[in-house]
Amino acid sequence: MYFLRLPLRSLGDKPFSTRLCSRNGFNLLSFHDADHGNGAASLLDWIDTLLKGEGVPDADGEVWLQTMPRVLGYVFNPVSFWFCHRADGALRAIVCDVRNTFGERHFYLLDTGGEIAYGSELRARKIFHVSPFFPVEGGYRFRFMRAMRRRRDDEQHLYLACVDYDDSAGPALQTSVSGTAAPLSDARVARAFFCYPLMTLGVVAMIHVHALRLWLKRVPFLSKPAPPQQEVSR
Numbered sequence: 001m002y003f004l005r006l007p008l009r010s011l012g013d014k015p016f017s018t019r020l021c022s023r024n025g026f027n028l029l030s031f032h033d034a035d036h037g038n039g040a041a042s043l044l045d046w047i048d049t050l051l052k053g054e055g056v057p058d059a060d061g062e063v064w065l066q067t068m069p070r071v072l073g074y075v076f077n078p079v080s081f082w083f084c085h086r087a088d089g090a091l092r093a094i095v096c097d098v099r100n101t102f103g104e105r106h107f108y109l110l111d112t113g114g115e116i117a118y119g120s121e122l123r124a125r126k127i128f129h130v131s132p133f134f135p136v137e138g139g140y141r142f143r144f145m146r147a148m149r150r151r152r153d154d155e156q157h158l159y160l161a162c163v164d165y166d167d168s169a170g171p172a173l174q175t176s177v178s179g180t181a182a183p184l185s186d187a188r189v190a191r192a193f194f195c196y197p198l199m200t201l202g203v204v205a206m207i208h209v210h211a212l213r214l215w216l217k218r219v220p221f222l223s224k225p226a227p228p229q230q231e232v233s234r
Contacts, residue, residue: 001068001194001199004031004053005159008043008063019228020189021069027067028193034063036080036097047082051093054109059092061085068096071193071200076101078130078203081161083144090115094122094144095232096163100130100223101223105231107152110142119145126165127228132211133219138167187218 003082016022018089019028037046051059082095094110102119116122122142129136145160158180165173182188195207214222 001177001195001203003177003179003182004029005067005090006067008047008065010062012044013042013142016184018184018186018189020186020193021184026073028040029071029161030071030073030190035070035075035077036067047084050095050107050109051084053233054111056084056109056111058086059084061087061089061092067198068160068203069199076204079163081144086115090172091118092116096124096142098128098130099154100128101128101204104128104203104227106228108140109232109234111234115137116144119143121220124140124234127233129224129227132222133166133214134172135167135222136225138172139164139166174232175192203232 015024015032021027021031023031024033033043037043041049043065047063048059051057057091062085064083064085066077066083067180074106076098077097079099080097083091084093084095085094092111092115094116096108096110097105098108099105108124108128110116110122110124112120112122120143122144123139124142125139126136141162143160143162145162147158149156149158150192158178160176160178162176163175164171164175199209
């Protein structure tokens with residue numbers, strides 16, 4: 001798998017500088033602003049308004065959005081992360097944009113009231129239905145880590161996101177996403193696309209394959225409840 005990590009304040013409304021990955025247009029890989037936020041306001045206006053409305057007025061630094069791109073125009077993002085920094089570079093808040101296969105979405109705001117230390121555990125109560133094999137109860141535990149390593153004369157930035165789910169009986173699911181950041185280029189886009197040409201379709205396919213396997217094992221199946229009333233929760 002692969003993701004885009006976009007510095008939204010630095011990027012502004014500018015298009016990408018690559019020929020094979022476009023912004024708001026069809027290509028091998030693409031990023032559409034309307035896929036994120038509320039689909040109407042600019043991404044920066046949306047995230048700034050959301051944070052200020054939730055009592056986070058000082059996330060005025062860079063905002064990094066980590067998300068899967070569209071592949072040949074198709075995308076399904078189970079979760080995207082908005083890393084919101086203060087002007088001094090400290091991580092101030094994280095917004096987790098979670099989506100399910102029913103076309104619904106919910107935003108979990110991770111906010112400690114001050115600087116968020118990488119590696120610290122953050123928590124949010126689960127209120128959004130994702131899988132029919134887990135109830136809407138319990139909570140999530142998040143940990144985000146980053147590191148830098150030198151390889152010859154090159155600096156590589158490594159990122160790790162862990163999202164674990166606990167139900168009433170204790171830990172029920174452990175997940176993580178990790179990767180090494182590299183500048184966006186046509187060569188890297190071509191390599192990613194031709195190595196995984198159906199990545200986003202594959203995500204949806206594997207969700208249903210694993211659901212079938214769980215169903216065949218007679219894991220209890222839960223009906224989908226009504227979506228939560230609020231759009232953002234902590």
